[in-house]
Amino acid sequence: xxxxxxxxxxxxxxxxxxxxxxxxxxxxxxxxxxxxxxxxxxxxxxxxxxxxxxxxxxxxxxxxxxxxxxxxxxxxxxxxxxxxxxxxxxxxxxxxxxxxxxxxxxxxxxxxxxxxxxxxxxxxxxxxxxxxxxxxxxxxxxxxxxxxxxxxxxxxxxxxxxxxxxxxxxxxxxxxxx
Ligand code: S3P
Numbered sequence: 001x002x003x004x005x006x007x008x009x010x011x012x013x014x015x016x017x018x019x020x021x022x023x024x025x026x027x028x029x030x031x032x033x034x035x036x037x038x039x040x041x042x043x044x045x046x047x048x049x050x051x052x053x054x055x056x057x058x059x060x061x062x063x064x065x066x067x068x069x070x071x072x073x074x075x076x077x078x079x080x081x082x083x084x085x086x087x088x089x090x091x092x093x094x095x096x097x098x099x100x101x102x103x104x105x106x107x108x109x110x111x112x113x114x115x116x117x118x119x120x121x122x123x124x125x126x127x128x129x130x131x132x133x134x135x136x137x138x139x140x141x142x143x144x145x146x147x148x149x150x151x152x153x154x155x156x157x158x159x160x161x162x163x164x165x166x167x168x169x170x171x172x173x174x175x176x177x178x
Contacts, residue, residue, distance in 0.1 A: 001171060002066045002074060002094025003164065006143055008136055009078035009117055010109040011099040011152060012160065017075040020161045024168065027072040031080055034062040043077075047118040060086055068093045073164075082142045091145075095171065097164060098146035103133045105153050 003026075005013040014030050021028035032043050035058045039046050046055045059080050066072055072094075080086055081096065090096050101109075107129050114120045120128055143149075150163050 001168065002068055002070060002072045003168065004074045004076055004090045004094055004096045005099060006076050006081040006096050006146055007078065007099035008101065008106055008139065010106055010113055011101045012157060013075040013099055016157050016160050017073045019157065020164045021073040023161065024165065027070060029072060030075045031059055031062050032077045035059055044116060044118040063089050066093050082139050087142065087145055096146035097167065098143045098149040099152050099160065100149045101152045103136050106132050
């Protein structure tokens with residue numbers, strides 16, 4: 001079973017995904033790291049050197065690398081779910097789970113982590129808040145196509161990890177019963 005974690009930058013896909021994968025004995029992958037490895041450069045370097053479109057092409061390609069028969073948790077970049085083709089690619093290989101956070105909570109988290117994220121690295125607080133609100137509104141219709149959304153405001157990583165585990169157990173039960 002391939003589980004793609006989707007959601008805005010800074011919502012915890014990588015940290016929680018790694019933890020759940022370890023607990024369940026699943027493989028863990030991070031699409032940003034896979035693109036970095038393929039390009040031999042960091043995400044900010046790829047944006048600066050090749051442009052966002054080139055990054056998006058590589059991101060779409062790595063989303064398709066997963067074997068549906070494997071047991072893998074994939075943390076995707078915040079923009080990876082924002083195309084119909086990428087959603088189709090993920091749904092044809094596995095399930096998507098959306099980590100839903102409010103714009104206020106994302107702002108708190110991204111204020112600290114903005115510097116290695118090229119889309120927001122140079123923004124002041126007001127621009128960052130505006131970017132989060134407007135971009136989240138545009139992306140929400142894509143993220144919401146996930147099979148399950150977890151409301152992550154004010155909950156622990158452990159709580160989110162438990163939800164993913166329950167979901168995977170339910171899926172296994174459903175598949176075994178067929
Ligand atoms: C992006 C999110 C980043 C990374 C790139 C673009 C976005 O991933 O893919 O900087 O467009 O939201 P994280 O969500 O892991 O920060």
